[in-house]
Amino acid sequence: MTVPATSVETRFALAKTVAREAGALAFHYFQQRETLVIETKRDLQDVVSIADREVEQLIRQRFAEAFPTDGVLGEEYGLEAGTSGFTWVVDPIDGTSPFVNGMPNWCISIALLKEDRPVVGVIYAPCHDELYAAADGLGATLNDRKLTLDPSRNIRNAVTGIGANNHVTPAFVAGIVERLLEAGGNFIRNGSGALMLAYVAAGRLVGYYEPYMHAWDCLAGYCLVNEAGGWSHAFPARGESLVKGAPVLAAAPGAIEDLRRIAGI
Template sequence: MNQTEAALAERSALAREIAREAGLQALAFFADRAELAVDTKRNAQDAVTMADRQVELLLRERIRARFPDDGLFGEEFGVEAGRSGFVWVMDPIDGTSPFIFGLDSWCVSIAVTQNDRPAIGTIYVPVADEMFVAERGGGASLNGAPLRLGDAATVQNGLVGIGASHRVEPGLVARFVERLLSRGGIFIRNGSGALMLAYVAAGRLAAYWEPHMNAWDCLAGLLIVEEAGGWIHDPREWSSLEAGGLVVAGAAGTRWDMLELAELTERLPA
């Protein structure tokens, strides 16, 4: 194992360790959520709780203690520059609205980028005790069992996850849904984009689309899908990591349909 591989292995081990620790802390808040104060950010649907903030503070503390030269980029406390070339991109609770309302569809999402490219992806689902993990070039797994997507899933025979937010024009989402239904597909939305990407990697969803996601919501999930043998719209095509952008991902058999539905037809072979 060379020096770079060792550095990645150490960070991957820490990502799994702190994702579980953070998830258990979030689960304690979830069990007592009636006591949580809920604030809003841009609008009433963009909620944040003390749990989000405390869990991200825990993640940052654990990372700084082990890798003080690494950068940090999280939903609640923004960017802290580093010097190592590694950046931890984290969402302490992806799916805050389901979390607040007592639904199970939330998770802890942690990615580590190396020179701006995702190298490690970890998604922990505390309610189900499921740990999705990927390392670039090393494959993906769920609770230690390898994940490998086949080519049988299509838009027509599987479920397509969709995401939406007030950052995008409502008609854009409505038009995608209309095109999907017209093509014989059906959709699901559970309130956590990271979790739905993990479900794509596990073969529970055939594909996922969201017109704009922030990096902390999707980088881990995109790498897990890619390493499970799926395809993704590469986030390097965003204007910047900080800006976020379009997310499309799926099993191999969904690619042409999803590219057309997402109006990315210039990517299709002639």
């Protein structure tokens, strides 16, 4: 089904504005992070603070004001269903662990679904003042510079991002890393899956794989990678599947087959 261009473009413009506003609030908290009360969720590596909650509240408020019938799914406050057919998918601060430890590897991630398909992806990295933005059929940009992936880049002449969390065993992740290294590749992990997906779209990484990831971590990055000319493994975004995790893999053209084989996808 074709999505009316104006309905997506209007929301796309809003997403970029809201991402910068949310980023400014998050950066304010980042500068005074020593005063934040840090709470744990699933384990000691899965943390949250008032910054995450207030940034998500701000984003929700802005979308409710402009598009009150849109749904919103956020990491901190869950799913609020809408009736418009559009659902915003938000991670207020992806990379909270780097955030609270004073590292710049965190971002604001905003995706827009039309039914179950990501049609807008915006990721803002405040510490670098980098705004990654993409919309269905409009391409992807970094600070308004068009992003187009180089097909000559592959796992052997570039770097792959790898993610891990306590939803999968250390042995499983170790197997992924072992297969990547045996195939002649190399990897990094910076603590923010959303930001590493943006790096794939920008050509800084040739691919990103995480065995278990949530919609708010990956859907904005998927839109960016796809619009930059890359490929992404389908994420189940319909019904209850939207709030559950799934494997995430995105790649530049020259790395698709190698990374699918390494990931077993």
